Amino acid sequence: MAKNAILRLIIALLSTPYIFASKLLCKFGPVALRDDVEKCSEMVGEFSDRAKYLRFALVIAEDHRNELHFGIDPLSILSALIGRIFKGKRRGASTIEQQFVRVITGRYEPTVRRKIREQLIAIEICRRHEKSHIADSYLSRAFFGSGQDGVEQLEKNSDINLEKIDLIQSIALTAQLKYPKPIKVTEQWRATIKARRNHLRIARGSDLKQGETSEYSKAAFSSAKV
Structure with a gap:
């Protein structure tokens, strides 16, 4: 699509300084940063086979320009x-790759320095690995709520089969990444998840329609390159 081609070009131009800095620092930068790069790189290959069933929903919910960027989304x-x-207003701008880096490094301090460091590592990890593997590795260890660390615990504790749920249900599950399930489920939490699901249904309508007409249920969706 022409629109995506233009967006990809804009993102590439805006990302160029980050990409250059990432290559430089990940090779010659502080030892701690290089160690975290290697740690993240190793963990990319460790993921659950169940993660692929939430992959497309993750892109819709958390990173809808994932196929266009190089680990960070400068437009966001x-x-x-x-x-x-x-x-x-405060809102997040983290990509799937950045969220993966945050989970692996365990660094959540609300500082600009940490954020930039995370972005540089995310670019390097995206350069080394397939986006699908990064997404699956993230989903395999992300926090969905109480007793739900990773997609396997999510599936088990929610008493669901990820292969058999539809896209809207999958999006509701990925909404728990933003609003983790509490120990005691409340109506307020249920309403929050529902509102998030409905918001994404409206905001990402075209993506949802594409997903529903694809081989989504078999996790064969590939146009997002994740």
Whole structure:
């Protein structure tokens, strides 16, 4: 699509300084940073076979331009900065690759330095590995809520079969990454998950339609390159 080609070009141009810095620092930077790169790289290959059934829903919910970027989404970063400066609203701009790095390194401190470090590692990991493997590895260890560390525990504790649920149900599950399931489920939490699901249904309508008409249930969706 022409629109995606233009977006890819814009993202590539905006990402160029980050990509250059990532290559430089991941090769010659601090030992701690290089160690985290290698740690993340090793963990990419360790993932559950069940993760693939939530992969497309993850892209829709967390990183809808995943097929276009190189580990970071500069458009989301700019949008988040503009929203914070002019509207006073805080929103995330992390890609799937960044979230994976955060989980593996265990670093969550709310600092600009940590965020930039995370972005540089995410670019290097994206350069080394397939996006599908990064997404699956993230889903295999991400926190979905109480007693639900990773997709296998999510499936077991939710008493569901990921192969048999539809895309809307999958999106509701990935919403737990943003709003983890509490120890005691409340109506407020259920309403929050429902609202998140409905928001994504409206905001990502075209993606949902594409997913529903594909071999999604067999996890064969590949156009997002994740």
